[in-house]
Amino acid sequence: MAEIRQTFFQECEEQLSEMELGLLAMDEGNADSETVNAVFRAVHSIKGGAGAFKLTELVQFAHSFETALDHVRSGKLTPTPEMMKIMLRAADVLSDLVEASRDGREINEANYAGIAADVKALTTVDGVEEVEEPIDFQPTVIDFGMPELAIEPAPTASDEHEYRINFAPRPELYANANETILIFRELNRLGAMQATCDASAVPALDEIDPNGAYFSWAVQLKSDVEIAAVREVFEFVDGEADLTIETDGQAEVSDADIAALLAQALGTSPPADEANASPAIAETISVEAEPEPVAATSEAVAEEPVAPVQAVESSKPDTKAAAIPTQTTIRVEFDRVDRLINLVGELVINQAMLSQRVIEANFAGSSSVVIGLEELEQLTREIQESVMAIRAQPVKPLFQRMSRMVREVADATGKEVKLKTEGEATEVDKTVVERLAEPLTHMIRNAVDHGIESPEVRLAAGKPAEGTVRLTAAHRSGRIVIELSDDGAGINRPKVRASAINKGLIPADMQLSDSDIDNLLFLPGFSTAATISSISGRGVGMDVVKRSIQALGGRISISSRPGLGSTFSMSLPLTLAVLDGMAVSVAGQTLVVPLTAIVETLKPKKSEVHGLGSDGRVMSIRDTFVPLIDVGTQLGFRETPTQPENSVALLVETGGGARNALLVDSIQDQRQVVIKSLEANYGTVAGIAAATILGDGRVALILDVDALVSKSFEETLVGELHYGTGG
Amino acid sequence: MQNNDLTANSANNEFVAFRVGAQEFCVDIMGVREIRGWTPATPLPHAPSYVRGVINLRGAVLPIVDLGLRFGLGPTEPTPRSVIIVVHIHQQVVGLLVDAVSDILTSSEASMQPTPDIASDMAKTFVKGVYAVDSRMISIVTLDSVLPISAKAAA
Numbered sequence: 107m108a109e110i111r112q113t114f115f116q117e118c119e120e121q122l123s124e125m126e127l128g129l130l131a132m133d134e135g136n137a138d139s140e141t142v143n144a145v146f147r148a149v150h151s152i153k154g155g156a157g158a159f160k161l162t163e164l165v166q167f168a169h170s171f172e173t174a175l176d177h178v179r180s181g182k183l184t185p186t187p188e189m190m191k192i193m194l195r196a197a198d199v200l201s202d203l204v205e206a207s208r209d210g211r212e213i214n215e216a217n218y219a220g221i222a223a224d225v226k227a228l229t230t231v232d233g234v235e236e237v238e239e240p241i242d243f244q245p246t247v248i249d250f251g252m253p254e255l256a257i258e259p260a261p262t263a264s265d266e267h268e269y270r271i272n273f274a275p276r277p278e279l280y281a282n283a284n285e286t287i288l289i290f291r292e293l294n295r296l297g298a299m300q301a302t303c304d305a306s307a308v309p310a311l312d313e314i315d316p317n318g319a320y321f322s323w324a325v326q327l328k329s330d331v332e333i334a335a336v337r338e339v340f341e342f343v344d345g346e347a348d349l350t351i352e353t354d355g356q357a358e359v360s361d362a363d364i365a366a367l368l369a370q371a372l373g374t375s376p377p378a379d380e381a382n383a384s385p386a387i388a389e390t391i392s393v394e395a396e397p398e399p400v401a402a403t404s405e406a407v408a409e410e411p412v413a414p415v416q417a418v419e420s421s422k423p424d425t426k427a428a429a430i431p432t433q434t435t436i437r438v439e440f441d442r443v444d445r446l447i448n449l450v451g452e453l454v455i456n457q458a459m460l461s462q463r464v465i466e467a468n469f470a471g472s473s474s475v476v477i478g479l480e481e482l483e484q485l486t487r488e489i490q491e492s493v494m495a496i497r498a499q500p501v502k503p504l505f506q507r508m509s510r511m512v513r514e515v516a517d518a519t520g521k522e523v524k525l526k527t528e529g530e531a532t533e534v535d536k537t538v539v540e541r542l543a544e545p546l547t548h549m550i551r552n553a554v555d556h557g558i559e560s561p562e563v564r565l566a567a568g569k570p571a572e573g574t575v576r577l578t579a580a581h582r583s584g585r586i587v588i589e590l591s592d593d594g595a596g597i598n599r600p601k602v603r604a605s606a607i608n609k610g611l612i613p614a615d616m617q618l619s620d621s622d623i624d625n626l627l628f629l630p631g632f633s634t635a636a637t638i639s640s641i642s643g644r645g646v647g648m649d650v651v652k653r654s655i656q657a658l659g660g661r662i663s664i665s666s667r668p669g670l671g672s673t674f675s676m677s678l679p680l681t682l683a684v685l686d687g688m689a690v691s692v693a694g695q696t697l698v699v700p701l702t703a704i705v706e707t708l709k710p711k712k713s714e715v716h717g718l719g720s721d722g723r724v725m726s727i728r729d730t731f732v733p734l735i736d737v738g739t740q741l742g743f744r745e746t747p748t749q750p751e752n753s754v755a756l757l758v759e760t761g762g763g764a765r766n767a768l769l770v771d772s773i774q775d776q777r778q779v780v781i782k783s784l785e786a787n788y789g790t791v792a793g794i795a796a797a798t799i800l801g802d803g804r805v806a807l808i809l810d811v812d813a814l815v816s817k818s819f820e821e822t823l824v825g826e827l828h829y830g831t832g833g
Numbered sequence: 834m835q836n837n838d839l840t841a842n843s844a845n846n847e848f849v850a851f852r853v854g855a856q857e858f859c860v861d862i863m864g865v866r867e868i869r870g871w872t873p874a875t876p877l878p879h880a881p882s883y884v885r886g887v888i889n890l891r892g893a894v895l896p897i898v899d900l901g902l903r904f905g906l907g908p909t910e911p912t913p914r915s916v917i918i919v920v921h922i923h924q925q926v927v928g929l930l931v932d933a934v935s936d937i938l939t940s941s942e943a944s945m946q947p948t949p950d951i952a953s954d955m956a957k958t959f960v961k962g963v964y965a966v967d968s969r970m971i972s973i974v975t976l977d978s979v980l981p982i983s984a985k986a987a988a
Contacts, residue, residue: 448892451892452892455892695875695876741878741879742878742879743876743878782892782893782894783894784877784887784894786893786894786925787893787894787895787896787925787926787927788877788884788887788894788896788925788927788980789980789981791877791878791879791880792878792879793878793879794877794878797875797887797894799889799892799894803889804873804875804888804889805874805875805886805887805888805889805894806875807875807877807878
């Protein structure tokens with residue numbers, strides 16, 4: 107039971123995210139009927155599962171939410187912005203309730219009573235609350251096809267037909283992995299329906315054939331669709347069930363008629379749809395893995411494009427429909443994936459060692475050993491990429507959480523803010539996604555609390571009352587770039603400067619460029635809020651954000667235009683496990699420079715290197731001068747700077763866009779290296795990002811280009827020396 | 834899981850005894866993960882002189898501390914007999930470069946003598962107490978402050 111329960115909550119998460127996605131689409135006015143249906147289904151599935159686990163509060167709240175959604179679905183309610191606000195907040199409450207139920211926490215009804223009342227009020231017409239249909243959730247283990255009696259009050263349109271359908275599945279129907287519940291759901295979509303299950307054919311328990319089919323249903327359907335559309339619903343169970351459809355006093359339709367009409371219906375729907383529509387294997391997996399009717403059903407709903415009605419709908423040019431995943435998935439514990447990834451990491455190192463041995467053994471380039479090894483190398487790389495892809499996750503769930511954050515902070519500060527997201531499908535390593543949540547949350551809070559102005563101020567400035575926070579993700583040259591921008595007031599530079607001086611962070615007479623001032627935000631101990639608010643002032647500042655991003659091997663930069671808003675841009679590695687690097691030699695040591703940082707490599711001529719100041723050097727590259735950094739002396743590997751003409755210069759670009767030339771002795775090669783933590787057993791080392799293990803089994807250090815070239819490096823150096831003499 | 838704290842209650846503790854220069858030391862065997870031969874280490878920039886660098890211990894990066902330099906007894910010249918004692922210090926794994934491992938001692942806590950009161954910072958920082966074994970003096974080492982402060986703070 108505990109396992110089933112866990113599955114239920116896992117699926118709840120999926121349903122919740124589906125729901126939120128749909129609600130956001132509705133909020134933006136992109137609500138077609140399929141979106142509303144998807145939201146309704148999600149809430150409904152949660153309610154159903156919760157009923158099975160006797161989570162009363164959850165069921166009750168989900169029920170009133172569902173009722174409201176049902177009214178939207180049936181067109182009795184037209185979504186207004188106010189209503190969508192209530193709906194979105196109801197969604198938040200629902201996910202809180204799911205979470206509380208999952209953790210077995212006490213649920214305090216007072217916390218959401220207001221919203222529950224608001225939701226109820228949506229379905230209250232003229233002060234009279236509609237009589238709610240009784241909640242009926244009796245999950246049954248025998249049959250997935252127990253009718254779900256979603257009963258809707260019938261809209262009385264003039265062209266409405268009344269259908270009476272007798273539906274008696276034969277065993278083949280179930281054997282072919284069809285599910286009656288899906289058929290009922292489709293019927294329900296056509297109009298108001300009422301189904302009665304006839305269980306009289308069920309034999310005594312000892313006579314039951316587990317593969318048999320004993321139930322039949324009598325369905326009354328009120329709908330304005332033609333009979334062909336009703337029959338279309340049964341298209342996939344043609345010949346697998348006894349079916350009669352009567353309508354408005356019409357004579358009973360003969361089987362031959364049905365066959366003809368079915369053929370016609372099939373003709374209109376392309377075969378590809380049919381193939382899609384009966385994912386027999388996929389469903390078998392989900393059923394086998396989760397032998398629990400409610401859970402299995404909800405899974406099926408999430409995955410299947412079952413009936414032609416839906417298939418036709420989703421073939422419309424519509425981005426929402428594309429969001430319904432059609433791929434099958436399995437759930438795997440992350441521990442197992444991580445173990446696999448570690449093993450592959452070892453494999454990569456081992457393969458590199460083997461390659462080195464083969465080179466040392468001087469085999470001819472055409473020998474079978476060398477050729478076999480090359481194949482191994484390629485395979486290793488492919489295995490590694492595939493394994494990494496397992497860990498890759500879209501940023502969508504992360505972004506969705508942020509939209510809730512925006513709503514909450516906007517409510518708390520009395521501002522009107524809308525979150526717009528782009529590139530949610532961008533995939534990045536799971537760890538990166540997880541560890542991004544906290545800094546991103548903090549930045550979102552900041553953007554809404556400090557960035558966006560109050561509606562009055564905005565209107566006075568000629569902007570719309572509602573502020574926009576934009577969150578985007580994109581892949582750019584082997585990294586993921588996440589940008590958070592707001593259309594608020596921008597950074598108040600005089601205030602930031604004054605505040606930094608007040609706090610003694612900078613000398614009063616210091617000359618600072620605009621971007622220098624913006625970067626003051628990242629200094630530890632900096633906060634511009636006059637009073638520490640409960641929203642942004644939680645003891646974490648932008649310095650913590652910056653450190654979290656840096657700990658992920660990322661960089662953060664800021665740009666701001668007064669009156670127009672600010673943009674925070676984060677560039678992060680796609681994975682924390684491997685890195686494409688250039689191996690270089692410096693003072694007898696092998697160092698790895700991340701390839702993403704390198705713009706080009708140059709062989710400096712003596713005439714191109716110029717002294718600047720007491721010991722500074724710059725290099726001219728096509729008439730621009732860039733600082734020349736001697737990696738050997740910078741890292742303390744040697745005392746005297748090396749001669750540029752005997753060295754190689756790597757032109758590197760930092761996260762902030764600054765260019766520097768790194769002077770190294772020679773370039774060995776380009777290779778993919780497995781990143782090993784230095785922090786685990788030692789600590790951070792200034793100028794070094796991490797370590798890796800070379801083909802000969804020795805450890806090589808990976809340079810942290812940003813830290814190496816940053817101006818504060820000298821101070822860090824002093825700090826290190828200070829520590830070194832202590833203890 | 835490790836037990837560097839020699840004031841632990843168990844009656845009899847086992848210790849790995851080793852030699853650094855002319856002096857003998859020991860650490861609780863429970864904190865020792867393995868003992869291995871010397872392999873050249875990759876130097877770390879800006880590290881204190883007693884941090885020899887890092888080596889590859891089956892895929893993990895292991896810092897090597899030269900105990901001779903750390904204790905102020907002069908550098909340990911790596912020879913074929915030099916060994917690295919791999920120990921747990923809190924959550925970290927660290928290799929200690931010593932001249933030789935000499936013995937496994939079994940000793941009760943009661944026979945531990947307090948560190949003789951001498952004006953040595955090294956003794957105050959690293960020596961928990963001493964044992965008398967066959968007219969030799971073996972100092973019990975506490976490893977808490979073997980790594981530089983900056984490294985510990987970052988960990």
